[in-house]
Amino acid sequence: MSDAPPRQRMADALAEVRREGYKVAVIYAVVDAALVTLAVNLLLQVVTVGAIPETVRPLAPLSGVLSGTGLSWLAGTPVGTSTLAGAAAGLLTFVVEFALRVRRPLVEQFEAANPSIRESLRTARDTVEDGRETVMALALYRDVLDRLRDTSSLELIDARRLVVTVTVLVAVSLVSIQVAVVDLNLGLGGPDGGDGPDQSPNQRPYEGLRDGDAILGDAENVTAGDTELDADLQTQGGGESGNGSSAAAYDQSGFASSADVESQQAGFAPSEQVEDAELIREYNLKIRDIEDDDS
């Protein structure tokens, strides 16, 4: 490089300046495109428009092409509409911003960022383009090359703007994650809150308490059985545990029975243990009397 003639070295330096300009344009475009991608994705996840489906199969038209390859599964793979829209918006942002940033001559952008060599660098650029190699032109090239060592392409980047954009990007990405977990949806698309053919698991109907009569149906007369058994019920103290004591209590209370009914410990949670067995026995007797009268 140092053996190259001054004009060639100047031309190489200008090419390097232009490359730095392209790098800066890419940095800005990538960061802004990422922000737009996440923002659009987040917006479409929070606000659902009824006319827009939840997922699409963008490669479905290519199923014929993909059928002969090992990638035919791609044709049927659904992709979230919000993701697809975000990606498209991000790509558009990247292309537009990059084009706008490189529209102004890159050497002039470098000059604006390094005003100490503004005029000399621009003069050197024009002189190189004219192909001049006069004594003064060569002296200019050497002078500019020396002064370029004291310049920096970092001046092309607006650090504050970049930090703000990255900060917003991180915030939007965190919000996107939170929205995905919480499944927040404003459902502005229709009366059913955005139900569609491709319903996600998050949109199943409510399965809480229902109307008991609707479940049980109409009351029916139940015919009495052929076998009548007398059951002997006994009271049982609260808080007892152990099969032995409860079985004994069961045998000693209730109606007399000609048949031995093998007692079994009823399984129930201690928190639901009946505290007043005598009261329950009395209610049971009353219920049986009412039923006998009705029959």
Next chain:
Amino acid sequence: MSRDDPPGDGGTLSGADVDIDRLQSKVERVREEVGKRIVGQRTVLDQLLACILSDGNALLESNPGLGKTSMVKAVSAVTDLEFSRIQNTPDLMPSDITGTEIIRESQQGREFVFEKGPIFANVVLADEINRATPKTQAALLEAMQEKQVTAAGETHALPRPFFVLATQNPIDQEGTYPLPEAQTDRFLLKILVEYPDFEEERRIVELYTEDFQAPPIEQVVSREEIQTMQRLVRQVPIADDIRDRAVKLVQQTRDEETIEFGASPRASMALVLTGKARAFMQGRRHVSWDDIVAMAPPVLRHRIILDFRAERQGLTPDEVIESLVR
């Protein structure tokens, strides 16, 4: 001011032969030496030097007694250039300037010999040029343009480098023949010399009232070095946008309402060339827009004619030029 031939002997420059920094430093030494005799007038001196490095001719205008002649003499003294002075009067003939053929007797008999006039010098000071008749003015201006003199059918080249530094008085217009605009356009610059301030005038009095002799001046730049610098000045690179802005500035003088007659393309060339000279004198390798702004008034003030309404309002050419530059 269109010259196809390079100044001096037409030799080419080689990077190995030329020490640009040394030559640029010579300009500062010239300023120092001239400053031993001329107090202040730094801007005038710089414009004069720019004119010389641009291989052009200058018209100096000021009231009497402001050191125009002294400055020109001092500038020629710091170089080894030959100096001559022409005091223009109404009875001055063209042959008094260019030279004439005289009869000389020799052993072979009588023969016509061309006796060179005072114009055959490197630096010609034409004092009070507006006092000479138009015919004499034309002879001088033709020599300025062509760098040669034709007498008795023979053409005699003028020495190189060749500069005409003409002076004129803005007052005392009685008995004068103002230069027509077509001829003032041949001067690269019109330099105005202003009155010194108090400190400068005090130093002038101290300098010139304590001794009969003017302070000595050392020669610091040679004829060849001046010619080399002239070639380097023309090679000074200028950015495309600065050059375009300079041309647009001159074109604006043709569209400006306060200007009746604008400047010609000769002014565009002069503006760019003197901008290069100023950049060289300041030690730079490129022309800055500040150079163009600084040289715009001396380049344009004698090339534009203000509208009578502007003159009635008291506008001066310099004020109009400044408004165009801003």
